[in-house]
Amino acid sequence: MKYLFPLVTVAVVFYGLVSIPVDGAMERGGGALSIGFLMLTSYFMGAMAEKLKLARITGYLACGILFGPFLLGFVNSNTVSEMRFINDLALTFIALAAGGELKISGLKERVSLIVLNIVVQIVAIFFGCVLILYFLGPVFNVVPINNISISIAAGLIIASVMAARSPSTMMAVISETRAAGPFTETIMGITVAMDVVVLILFTLSVTVGELLINAGASLSSSTALLLLVEIVGNLGIGALLGLGLISYIKYVNRDLPVILLLFALLVTTLAHFLSGYLSGMWEFNIIVEPLLIAITAGFVVENFSPEGDELLKTIDESSLPLYAIFFAVAGASVDLNVVAEVWILTLALMGYRLLALSLGSLAVGKLLKEPTVESRWMGLSFTAQAGVSIGLAVKVESIFPEWGVPVGSLILSVVTLNQIVGPVVLKLALERVGEVKQRKKKSAVIYTMENGSLKSGGGSN
Amino acid sequence: MKEIIVLVIIVILSLVGYRRAYTDTRTPKYFSPIIFSEFLYIFLGLLMGPMFLNFLDSNILDSLTPLVLLGLGWIGILFGIQLKFSDIIRFPRSFFGVMIFNSVVPLIFVFIAFIFYFFYAGQITPTSQGVIVAFALVFAAMASCTSQSTMTVMGRGLIDSGKRNIVILLRYVSSLDDMVAIPLVGLAFAYEGFHTIGGEIYFRWWDVLLATVLLGLLSGFILNFIVRITEDKRELFLVVIGMVILSVGGARYLNVSPLLMSAISGMVLANMSPKQSEIMDILLLGEKPIFLIFLITIGALLEFSPQVLIVVPIYIGIRFLGKVLGGFGASLVFKTYFEIPRNIGLGSISQGSMAVAIALSFSQLAPDPIGGLIIFSVTTSILFNELLAPMAIKSVLGSAKDGNRGKAGTK
Numbered sequence: 117m118k119y120l121f122p123l124v125t126v127a128v129v130f131y132g133l134v135s136i137p138v139d140g141a142m143e144r145g146g147g148a149l150s151i152g153f154l155m156l157t158s159y160f161m162g163a164m165a166e167k168l169k170l171a172r173i174t175g176y177l178a179c180g181i182l183f184g185p186f187l188l189g190f191v192n193s194n195t196v197s198e199m200r201f202i203n204d205l206a207l208t209f210i211a212l213a214a215g216g217e218l219k220i221s222g223l224k225e226r227v228s229l230i231v232l233n234i235v236v237q238i239v240a241i242f243f244g245c246v247l248i249l250y251f252l253g254p255v256f257n258v259v260p261i262n263n264i265s266i267s268i269a270a271g272l273i274i275a276s277v278m279a280a281r282s283p284s285t286m287m288a289v290i291s292e293t294r295a296a297g298p299f300t301e302t303i304m305g306i307t308v309a310m311d312v313v314v315l316i317l318f319t320l321s322v323t324v325g326e327l328l329i330n331a332g333a334s335l336s337s338s339t340a341l342l343l344l345v346e347i348v349g350n351l352g353i354g355a356l357l358g359l360g361l362i363s364y365i366k367y368v369n370r371d372l373p374v375i376l377l378l379f380a381l382l383v384t385t386l387a388h389f390l391s392g393y394l395s396g397m398w399e400f401n402i403i404v405e406p407l408l409i410a411i412t413a414g415f416v417v418e419n420f421s422p423e424g425d426e427l428l429k430t431i432d433e434s435s436l437p438l439y440a441i442f443f444a445v446a447g448a449s450v451d452l453n454v455v456a457e458v459w460i461l462t463l464a465l466m467g468y469r470l471l472a473l474s475l476g477s478l479a480v481g482k483l484l485k486e487p488t489v490e491s492r493w494m495g496l497s498f499t500a501q502a503g504v505s506i507g508l509a510v511k512v513e514s515i516f517p518e519w520g521v522p523v524g525s526l527i528l529s530v531v532t533l534n535q536i537v538g539p540v541v542l543k544l545a546l547e548r549v550g551e552v553k554q555r556k557k558k559s560a561v562i563y564t565m566e567n568g569s570l571k572s573g574g575g576s577n
Numbered sequence: 578m579k580e581i582i583v584l585v586i587i588v589i590l591s592l593v594g595y596r597r598a599y600t601d602t603r604t605p606k607y608f609s610p611i612i613f614s615e616f617l618y619i620f621l622g623l624l625m626g627p628m629f630l631n632f633l634d635s636n637i638l639d640s641l642t643p644l645v646l647l648g649l650g651w652i653g654i655l656f657g658i659q660l661k662f663s664d665i666i667r668f669p670r671s672f673f674g675v676m677i678f679n680s681v682v683p684l685i686f687v688f689i690a691f692i693f694y695f696f697y698a699g700q701i702t703p704t705s706q707g708v709i710v711a712f713a714l715v716f717a718a719m720a721s722c723t724s725q726s727t728m729t730v731m732g733r734g735l736i737d738s739g740k741r742n743i744v745i746l747l748r749y750v751s752s753l754d755d756m757v758a759i760p761l762v763g764l765a766f767a768y769e770g771f772h773t774i775g776g777e778i779y780f781r782w783w784d785v786l787l788a789t790v791l792l793g794l795l796s797g798f799i800l801n802f803i804v805r806i807t808e809d810k811r812e813l814f815l816v817v818i819g820m821v822i823l824s825v826g827g828a829r830y831l832n833v834s835p836l837l838m839s840a841i842s843g844m845v846l847a848n849m850s851p852k853q854s855e856i857m858d859i860l861l862l863g864e865k866p867i868f869l870i871f872l873i874t875i876g877a878l879l880e881f882s883p884q885v886l887i888v889v890p891i892y893i894g895i896r897f898l899g900k901v902l903g904g905f906g907a908s909l910v911f912k913t914y915f916e917i918p919r920n921i922g923l924g925s926i927s928q929g930s931m932a933v934a935i936a937l938s939f940s941q942l943a944p945d946p947i948g949g950l951i952i953f954s955v956t957t958s959i960l961f962n963e964l965l966a967p968m969a970i971k972s973v974l975g976s977a978k979d980g981n982r983g984k985a986g987t988k
Contacts (some may be wrong), residue, residue, distance in 0.1 A: 118806050121802075121805065122799065122802055125799055125802075126799065126823075129795065129799070130823075133830055133831070134830070136830075137774055137775075137830065138772055138773070138774060138830070138831055138832060139773045139774060139775065140832075141830045141831065141832070142830075144829045144832065145825075145826045145827065145828070145829030145830030145831075146623040146826070146830065147617070147826070148643060148644070148646060148647075148822050148825055148826030148828050148829060149826030149827055150826070151822050151826070152819050152821070152822035152825075152826050153823055153826075155815065155819035155822065155823075156803070156816065156820065156823060159812070159815055163806075201940060245707070252702060271627060313820075374588065374866075375589075378585050380587065381585060382582075382585055385582075419586050427628065433811060434814070436811045436812065436814065436815045436820065437814065437815045437818050440815060440819075442840065448824050456587075457641025469934065471773065509683065
């Protein structure tokens with residue numbers, strides 16, 4: 117256990133430091149201290165997880181949970197809140213890579229498999245989630261008793277979020293295991309496509325929910341228009357930024373890691389600004405989703421230029437610190453108290469979701485005569501949920517302040533467990549399907565001081 | 578939103594500027610291209626700052642603090658990691674003596690001048706003796722620093738000429754003389770009034786200084802241990818960044834000098850780590866862009882007050898005098914296998930990243946108007962000295978005798 121000693125040492129030093137109550141210390145250095153601490157300790161715990169045959173990100177998450185506010189409390193909730201911005205930034209950066217992993221040529225071959233999986237899984241998830249909320253929601257005080265409209269509205273909204281996946285988790289595990297092959301491409305394609313579908317479903321669920329609850333409300337053509345604007349807007353911004361990246365890589369191609377980081381920073385800030393502006397100033401309930409924008413940009417670079425490999429190589433070389441801090445902060449954000457409050461309903465929803473995903477994929481696999489081992493593991497590989505789901509849970513609380521808070525907490529609770537279990541199952545799925553370590557192996561990345569830029573050397577076999 | 582756009586603009590400008598100024602391989606005839614770049618970036622900061630467009634307002638400058646702090650830790654550890662004892666002792670002892678004279682003499686001159694000015698000129702009401710000594714130490718530390726960049730640019734093409742020994746000596750001096758300044762900054766940070774618990778002073782200055790040194794050693798040992806278990810360069814990259822952030826955070830938490838602490842960590846790595854050169858490659862990637870970000874920041878922090886008309890000439894003049902006399906004294910005292918020119922001190926007048934880092938690390942602690950004076954002095958001094966440096970170095974090289982090829986640095 118060569119990682120245990122440095123882990124304990126760093127933890128002891130950190131604890132010793134923050135125990136000294138110097139005036140104004142936390143405001144001055146608390147944030148940086150916590151970021152550095154989580155980055156190092158998550159690295160150690162990630163490496164330890166790998167030794168235990170688990171995904172590294174399981175170690176990063178465990179680190180966040182262990183040192184976060186709800187267990188040891190080394191990093192307090194205020195600091196975790198301050199770090200959310202880094203989280204968003206990392207998520208957008210990782211999403212670029214997720215988009216870059218999608219190749220039109222590969223997707224074309226599997227389009228029926230992807231579309232059928234999405235449709236069947238969504239139908240199964242919606243059916244069960246609405247029923248669970250309708251019958252069990254009032255029992256656990258998540259929705260008001262004797263209010264059928266709210267129960268159904270909450271069920272629809274929860275179902276739309278339950279359909280969401282985690283492109284970041286998938287990207288992290290695929291990158292770590294160097295997985296490649298038809299199964300990997302298919303689950304990546306489904307995960308990314310589902311991101312677009314979830315945005316549509318969520319907007320529709322919210323609209324239907326409002327129709328059910330407010331007797332006077334009506335479904336207007338503007339709703340459909342807004343939905344169209346939302347999707348086209350997200351994809352359009354992403355495509356434009358993708359074209360910008362292509363030009364940069366083609367004509368400049370220097371300091372690409374820093375430029376990509378700035379790109380992620382701009383996309384994240386712009387998306388938050390636009391979302392806030394449109395809903396605050398114009399009362400449009402439009403979601404400008406940085407994840408979707410970044411995925412589209414990565415997709416455009418990969419499929420409409422020869423610069424895709426350069427993009428993926430750069431992200432691969434420089435993303436480890438971001439993965440570590442992103443998943444450690446995600447772990448530290450886990451609110452175990454919420455899980456403890458609604459654990460029965462959480463387990464019911466989580467269990468049903470996994471069942472729906474598994475049976476859906478099995479049925480589609482049988483129908484399209486896909487290899488059994490792939491169909492068996494495909495549904496389970498979508499267990500993980502993260503960024504988008506959390507964002508939508510928070511949105512529910514703000515759109516429906518009267519009853520949205522317990523519903524949002526329930527969503528967060530399910531997402532928390534899925535995020536913990538997801539990476540373990542995904543790694544297992546990739547191993548069982550036999551696509552681990554199938555990616556072209558690059559020799560050790562060599563950073564050279566060639567014109568000051570981060571470059572990789574070595575060939576490939 | 579505004580903060581992010583400004584940050585993005587600053588980083589992009591720093592990358593572009595770094596490319597243009599520092600990768601130009603031509604040897605300049607009169608002025609180094611660096612001066613244009615430094616002037617441009619300081620001017621840009623000034624233009625965007627509160628004095629003119631107010632695009633970089635005080636809120637945005639506050640939000641840039643983490644980036645500046647990261648830069649300070651980065652610069653500190655990068656300096657420390659170059660202090661490999663086995664490399665330093667390869668050079669003749671007289672080189673070390675010349676370096677000490679070149680940095681200590683201006684340091685003492687400036688320190689005495691500022692103590693005298695603060696206490697007796699009556700321009701600034703001293704809040705306490707300790708804090709005034711701390712600020713005089715900061716001015717002195719900045720004065721002792723020499724920038725390597727102009728020497729590197731001027732020395733291109735000369736390393737194989739008859740002036741080789743002087744070029745090597747000047748490079749040696751400019752590489753190492755920050756080792757005098759950095760502990761002094763640590764001492765200034767150790768002023769007792771900066772470290773209180775519930776408003777009470779619990780630590781004496783030597784406690785704080787000792788704590789800085791011990792923390793630096795501790796983080797160096799920990800980093801040395803961790804880098805040994807990293808399995809590839811991606812992991813090394815993560816560990817170095819994580820440790821720099823952790824160290825800077827720790828220094829800020831305790832309000833001790835991030836420069837001294839990280840320089841000590843770097844020194845431990847330089848002498849103990851088998852991966853010293855790989856770590857240095859990673860750190861070098863950020864050096865120049867960080868310096869340019871520093872320049873924009875000090876440009877934005879520039880604030881004119883009538884006192885700069887007195888303080889800045891004192892600072893620049895006394896420093897210049899100290900450098901010239903220090904070099905002169907060194908040439909009299911130290912003998913080596915070639916003749917050291919009497920004007921060797923002129924070769925080390927240029928100022929750069931370390932002086933700016935010191936100014937930035939301390940300006941936040943300083944009450945008005947001293948913080949502003951520190952920033953104004955270092956900015957003007959950089960521009961003045963970088964403008965003169967190429968001609969000054971040429972003059973030193975002109976005074977040196979030809980054909981004195983030796984074996985410095987190859988023993």
